[in-house]
Amino acid sequence: MRHRGQSRSSLSIAQQRLLSQSMAAISLEQTMIYYVGVDVGTGSARACIIDNTGNILSLAEKPIQREQLKPNYITQSSQEIWQAICHCVKSVVRESGVPVEKIHGIGFDATCSLVVIDDEEKEVGVGPVFSNNDQNIVLWMDHRAIAETIEINATKDKCLKYVGGQMSVEMEIPKIKWLKNNMPKEKFDRCRFFDLADYLTFKATNKDTRSFCSTVCKQGLLPIGVEGSQEGWSREFLTNIGLEELVENDFAKIGGSVKTSEGRKGRKFLSAGEYVGALDEEAAVELGLPDHCVVGSGVIDAYAGWVGTVAAQTDIELPELVKSDQTKKGIDRATGRLAAVAGTSTCHIALSRDPIFVNGVWGPYRDVMAPGFWCAEGGQSCTGALLAHVMSTHPAFTELSHLSDAANISKFDYLNSRLESLVQQRGERSVVSLAKYLYFYGDYHGNRSPIADPSMRAAIIGQSMDNSIDDLAVMYLGACEFIAQQTRQIVEKMCAAGHEISSIFMSGGQCRNGLLMRLLADCTGLPIIIPRYIDAAVVFGSALLGAVASESFNSHHVKSDITRRRKSSLTDPDPSLLPSASKKGLFGKLGKARQDLPSPYTAPHATSSTSQIASTTGSFPFPVVGERGEAISERPQDGEEEEPISFKPVRALNQENLASHPHNNGDELWNVMYQMTGGGKVVQPRSEDDPDRILLNAKYKIFLDMADTQRKYREAIDKVEQALRE
Incomplete structure (x- = not known):
């Protein structure tokens, strides 16, 4: 330790370097700023806090309730959700130890559920008990409005x-139409309607600013110029379906017009992450955040998964992405990257420069992520739910639970290991060949994409009376293969219509299933990129929306009171102490001044527990390509240390970067995503002449035939039933 009065020149070179590094670290910490993300799912609210290098510092979750008094009537409480959000935000701030005044942005995502309040901003009960105003949200999965939909x-x-x-x-x-048909008229006349994500930004800012994501994707708004739209909302459509009340007072009940018919600028509708406003004073107190924290325009939860994944960088070069980066700029670089946000179901979101219509795929939606760009949204109605169903309904499920618990690994990892053992026992060529005579079509819950037929159901050819754990393993393999083959079907339909998809960016717990990731790569023939944050990709994406709003505010509101309050929370670093790569763009800006930090919310690779499997069953058959390009199949030997994961440092985001392109919120969104998402792992498809690829291609034709045949059978029976009725 340096003694009092000892000059710096008397220190050794090594001591001087260490002192300079320590002082530089302190200077960097003084300039760090932070952002909060909030994600409201069906069963819980989550919050995370990140720093301006993209590291999640803390994450909290709180369950939220849903009420189902009658079948298909599913409701929630906006008060309960807001209280859960406040609890989570305060928790992550407290646990992270971050100075509150240095939190500069917050973003929200939520399920696409309908929130109802009245003109005095009080909650309005949505039934079936209309007197219960606490239940003022019609949950997305509520199916009461079937007749109205038809x-x-x-x-x-x-x-x-x-x-x-x-x-x-x-x-x-x-x-909304169901509510008009069933709610007392005097009550309906006082209602205002929000998508949940938009309600949360309204609650946070007290500004009735709507997102294109919510209104275009789920409420039928057409941005100016689309199909000749002049106001956003269609007076003709709303009147024809009996909702003329929504047209009154310049569409006030649903957020107003994008532009009034007289040409005046209407209320603002914003793309993802655009600056809505600073936190309202009351909301700031409830959230425990400073009033100079700004709010970014929110998105539907799956779209937050897109934000949190598609800019992931990889240490092995993917030619398609390299070519894209060389020929495109800004948000345009995200085109061609499909985001697959996987959970109970899976959403597939792709960005394009032009509108592309795909049968069975929602959209195209303009402006939802970036002005002038279009999104398409496909999906599988059950993926995680399918795997859970296959396991839990099999007679060997109890045995699986005991065996996986005894091995201290997940059920999925145990089944993957079991499949590898079966290859040896049965003398098969590979795991894929174990199911060569099992033809599994898994639309148990209907088909969303690309057939868009809710009456589709599952069909399995090749079952026997075997009830063993081995049969369960093969049946699980068939379900994984179905998910991968249907993903190929969706991708092929999208590409045939005009999309140019070169890679798939996954998120969600399914990313940890090495078998499924390998099948996805081999069936689609595309590289699968696993982002740094797997389970937290969605809430991380929301935090990035807060960062986008903060960056945009910094660039365009340099003389505001909020800016002055922000500056008072930061200390200018001593430039002489900073590393040369970090001297620019640090004051209140984003930057990759250091490598990705280890985090409890980061999975090291797509099969996080395959090392445990390898230790008992030999090499895993589905290698994940690591950051240096080699397959990861075994854990380090005793006495060896695993090489730490590192990613290439990237440029600091500064005013020079932002000024290099014309102002476009989409480019600001991309810059934030690119600088902060961090590294991703790659699962490369095998070569086209690989036996497993050849087998999967043959089975894909059978998969398509099973889908077509089911519909033909149903049509044949429908004709018979029609004739009998006549």
């Missing part, structure tokens, strides 16, 4: 063209 779709209005040809019962206009 009536709306019968109009064949032009706005339906942009929601896959027809509205879903899960969208919000059918729910």
Whole structure:
């Protein structure tokens, strides 16, 4: 330790270097700023806090309730959700130890559920018990409005063209129509309607600013110029379906017009992460955040998964991404990257420069992520739920539970290990060949994409009376193969229509299943990129929306009171102490001044527990390509240390970067995503002449035939039933 009075020149070179590094670290910490992300799912609210290098510092979750008094009537409470959000935000701030005054942005995502309040901003009960005003949210999965949905779709209005040809019962206009048909008129006349994500930004800022994501994707708004739209909302459509009340007072009940018919600028509708406003004073107190913290325009939860994944960088070069980065700029670099946000179900979101219509795929939606760009949204109605169903309904499920618990690994990892053992026992070529005579079609819950037929159901050819754990393993393999083959079907339909998809960016717990990731790569023939944050990708994406709003505010509101309050929370670093790569753009800006830090929310690779499997069953058959390009199949030997994961440092985001392109919120969004998402792991498809690829290609033809044959069978029976009725 340096003694009092000892000059710096008397220290050794090594001591001087260490002192300079320590002082530089302190200077960097003084300039760090932070952002909060909030994600409201079906069963819980989550919050995370990140620093301006993209590291999640803390994450909290709190369950939220849903009420189902009658079948298909599922409701929630906006008060409970807001209280859960406040609890989570305060928790992550407290646990992270971050100075509150240095939190500069917050973003929200939520399920596409309908929130109802009145003109005095009080909650309005949505039934079936209308007197219970606490239950003022119609949950996305509520299916009460089936008749209203059929009536709306019968109009064949032009706005339906942009929601896959027809509205879903899960969208919000059918729910509003049900409320009009069933709610007391005097109560309905006082109602205002929000998508949940938009309600949260309203609650946070007291500004009735809507997102294109919510209104275009789930409420039928057409941005200016789309199909000749001049106001956003269609007066003709809303009147034809009996919701003329929504037209009154310049569409006040649903957020106002994008532009009034007289040409005046209407209320603002914003793309992802655009600056909405600073926190309202009351909301700031409830959240425990400073009033100079700004709010970014929110998105539907799956779209937050897109934000949190598609800019992941990889240490092995993917030619498709390299070419894209060389020929495109800004948000345009995200085109061609498909985000697969996987959980109970899976959403597939792709960005394009032009509108591309795909049968069975929702959209195209303009402006939802970036002005002038279009999104398409496909999906599988059950993926995680399918795997859970296959396991839990098999007679060997109890045995699986005991065996996986005894091995201290997940059920999925145990089954993957079991499959590898079966290859040896049965003398098969590979795990894939174990299911060569099992033909599994898994649309148990209908088909969303690309057939868009809710009456589709599962079909399995090749079952026996075997009830053993080995049979369960092979049946699970068949379910994984189905998910991968259907993903190929969706990708092929999208590409045939005009999308140019070169890679798939996954998120969600399914990323840890090495078998599934390998099948996805081999079936689609595309590289699968696993982002740094797997389970937290969605809430991380929301935090990035807060960072986008903060960056945009910094760039365009340099003389505001909020800016002055922000500056008072930061200390200018001593430039002489900073590393040369970190001297620019650090004051209140984003930057990769250091490598990705280890985090409890980071999975090291797509099969986080395959090392445990390898230790008992030999090499794992589905290698994950690591950051240096080699396959990861075994853990380090005793006495060896695993090489730490590192990613290439990237440029600091500064005013020079932002000024290099014309101002476009989409480019600001991309810059934030690119600088902060961090590194991703790659699962490369095998070569086209690999035996497993050849087998999977042959089975893909059978998969397509099973889907077509089921529909033909149903049509044949429908003709018989029609004749009998006549």
